[in-house]
Amino acid sequence: MFLASLRCTICAASYEPAPGRYVCGVCGDAGTLDARYDYAAVGGVLTPETLAADPERSMWRYRPLLPVESGAAVSALGVGWTPLIEAERLARRWGVGRLWIKDEGRQPTASLKDRASAVALARAAQEGAETVTTASTGNAAAALAGLAAGTGQNAVIFVPESAPEAKVAQLLAYGAFVMLVEGTYDDAFRLCQETVGRFGWYNRNTGINPYVGEGKKTAALEIAEQLGWEAPDAVFVSVGDGSIIGGVHKGFRDALALGWIDRMPRIYGVQAAGSSYLAEAWQKGEDVVTKPPVSAATAADSISADLPRDRVKAMAAVVETGGAWVVVEDEAILEMIPSVAADSGVFPEPAAAAAFAGLAEVAGGSQGGGAGVGESDRVVVISTGSGLKDIRGVMRGIDRIGAAPLPVRPGTDSLDPLEIYTRMEQWIGNLRKQT
Secondary structure (H helix, E strand, O other): OOEEEEEEOOOOOEEOOOOOOOEEOOOEEEEEEEEEEOHHHHHHHOOHHHHHOOOOOOHHHHHHHOOOOOOOOOOOOOOOOOOEEEOHHHHHHHOOOEEEEEEHHHOOOOEOHHHHHHHHHHHHHHOOOOEEEEEOOOHHHHHHHHHHHHHOOEEEEEEEOOOOHHHHHHHHHOOOEEEEEOOOHHHHHHHHHHHHHHHOOEEOOOOOOOOHHHHHOHHHHHHHHHOOOOOOOEEEEEOOOOHHHHHHHHHHHHHHHOOOOOOOOEEEEEEEHHHOHHHHHHHHOOOOOOOOOOOOOOOOHHHOOOOOOOHHHHHHHHHOOOOEEEEEOHHHHHHHHHHHHHHHOOOEOHHHHHHHHHHHHHHOOOOOOOOOOOOOOEEEEEEOEEHHHOHHHHHHHHHHOOOOOOOOOOOHHHOOHHHHHHHHHHHHHHHHOOO
16 A cells, blocks of 8 residues: 555644544534545556556556555455546537536546445444444435445444435435434434544545545546546536535646646536535635634525534645536536436436536636636536436426427327427427526
């Protein structure tokens, strides 16, 4: 293992990566830790050439850049190496040079959070912990429950009562012990935090565990490799707690430090208008360490957070790469689901659709703070989860654009060609309005 130390993102204090060390002892929970590697040693065993020859098609192809011992057992469920899909029609619609979608809905439990849980479970086993716990609005919980079912570890999940039914059903089906918490995600998070020390469970919580972002960074490493080690110009990521965007930033930083890419892409963080803590802080020049929580409410449950737990890393991802924070309304998020699906074949859940809505905003020139995207840019949108995660939210988006099946009777004599073509043109027109 090439993990060298953990460094506080606020005070830069350095720590040994010992069991039970989650956050900075000086800065507290706000002091999230960044895993530091011996890049010289990593570069001696992992190169673009060795990767090209590696038959492993999962996130574990980057194991020297992960905080897991070389011989440690890992999930056999095939986490990672999701497709990078070129979306030519969407690129034309938004006026960018080329556009790719990193489809994380193809993961074992249908979201990018599988990457984080795979690393957390491997670390828990390495530290001798039998039970792993987390608080989640659904995706992180499903990832932990599903992968723990595959490894035989115990999962205890704290979920807010507002979590979509389909996501809770996943947890129960995977055999996790679920606690449905009265209140918000932040209420569930606090309760989970209180139980970790009391029961001795391994803490997988986003923004607390320094290793979950290391799993998420593999999405960025894959993007760079799938693009032939030529970094895109811009990457759009939907943001709630901030761990995904922080992980994406870390992955590109690793690739740059190792000389695999020659520049960083601009990273755009997209937040729902009802949960825009980080975007608001960026616009007003506020310190995210001291900024108080907001009261979050959005249809995109996976990016709803009163106080983003990985806010320091998230802000750095945007500021250090010259990107921007973008705010989108729930209506735009929901309408983007069928629009993107119909023009690319990728089916995003509401939280994933937010990233596409953010690109539409920036490409349209209404947001971006001068850091826009244009016809020469190569852009990647990370679609963080499948629309099958939240059918209720998907149906709200479909209803908003007036889509509905046409009732017909059996037999071809009931089919009126004029009505059929009129309805088809109306449907296609409604989809194309989503800019």
